[in-house]
Amino acid sequence: LPQPPDILSPEFAADPYPAYRILREHYPLFHDPGTDSFLISRYEDVARAFRDPVFTSDNYEWQLEPAHGGRTLPQMSGREHAVRRALVAPAFRGRELREKFLPVIERNARELIDTFRDAAETDLVARFATRFPINVIVDMLGLDRADHDRFHGWYASVVGFLSNLAQDPEIADAGLRAARELAAYLLPVIQERRAAPGDDLLSTLCTAEVEGTRMNDQDITSFVSLLLAAGGETTDKALAALFRNLLAHPDQLAAVRADRSLIPAAFAETLRYTPPVQMIMRQPAAEVTLSGGTVPAGATVTCLIGSANRDERHYARPDTFHVLRGDLTPATAFSAAAEHVAFGLGRHFCVGALLAKTEVEVAVNQLLDAFPAMDFAEGTAPADAGVFTRGPERLRVRLVPGDD
Ligand code: HEM
Secondary structure (H helix, E strand, O other), rough: OOOOOOOOOOHHOOHHHHHHHHHHHOOOOOEEEEOOEEEEOOHHHHHHHHHHHOOOOOOOOOOOHHHOOOOOHHHHHHHHHHHHHHHHHHOOHHHHHHHHHHHHHHHHHHHHHHOOOOOOEEEOOOOOHOOHHHHHHHHHHHOOOHHHHHHHHHHHHHHHOOOOOOOOOHHHHHHHHHHHHHHHHHHHHHHHHHHHHHHOOHHHHHHHEEOEEEOOOHHHHHHHHHHHHHHHOOOOOHHHOOOHHHHHHHHHHHHHHHHHHHHHHEEEEHHHOOOOOOEEEEEEEEEEEEEEEEEOOOOOOEEEEEHHHOOOOOOOOOOOOOOOOOOOOOOOEEEEEEOOOOOOOHHHOOOOOOHHHHHHHHHHHHHHHHOOEEOOOOOOOOOEEEEEOOOOOOEEEEEOOOOO
């Protein structure tokens, strides 16, 4: 029997996928001493943990609450979660999103591309992927565009706090300071929008009402902080991974360039193959039995999304990146591949999934239009980094600018 992998080891951080395979095959339920949690790695078990209400997120990542200055959706359950979700989710659905926010998304993609349109080389992560989702959220909220950089700073500090596994006190302080500054910035704007609501997302949050419940000021500042963190890092890593995966498969890049209706399939396959969120914690309220045995009530269960998405019991050739995998056609690829668990499943399924998809479609279209040829500047594909969230930290590309 192979040794059980150590998910806190440098080897795992360098490439978790061989370790995931060992877990799926030999240790489908494994108590990991490093994180004092039960790792689950097969698709069937991870999907069950997301869907079955016995798995709560009551003690969800203890650091979420200080980072966002209050309780937020991922840690809520039952009626509290249902009401809060009903308050915010409509703003992220189809028509609302497309009619109100598509121009905002297009404008932000264009403005960022303008900063390197004539460059021979750029880092798509630093110059585009990390900035784009934050700028979009700030504009959707109807906040001051001149403050994009300040929001980026707050976002970076909050995300630093959330991934501060070593508990470095400076990183912790910077995160808490950012949370306070962000709330102080938002509070007067919230007063203005309550008095005179506009067409923006912040006004929607200020005025939304479900079963007589409204969000108070702190609910709103915490939710905005959650949006920056949950919508920023993930979309950043997904965009970077998508370009890296396509550049590493030039035939698939050429196919997507020629037929842009393949972009949603390329996005879905990227989320399956290299999901930005690799693991999510749950806590069973009662004893539960999974593939490899029994988990006691109250234990922590780590759902390995990156492993479920490569489960050979669920996918043919799981370690191959292929935009048109299996019987997926461009028209059905996004919903069919939503079978991947990169957005979670069930009650906590990602609120921003459609926004992320729309952002990626706009960004990929505009980048392919702006640059008729693109290649790795350093000759080889950059690797992914990160354990809980994972993606390329930089992506230097050589660019051939187009006419426009
Ligand atoms: C929830 C991934 C983009 C907002 C989630 C969850 C995952 C996820 C795995 C489930 C967490 C759980 O079950 O505990 C992603 C990925 C994205 C992305 C991979 C990009 C490719 C976004 C965007 C936004 C967003 C753009 C909004 C701006 C949220 C929120 C939740 C959530 C508010 C909490 C939902 C709840 O607990 O009910 N996301 N996300 N996400 N996501 Fe995303």
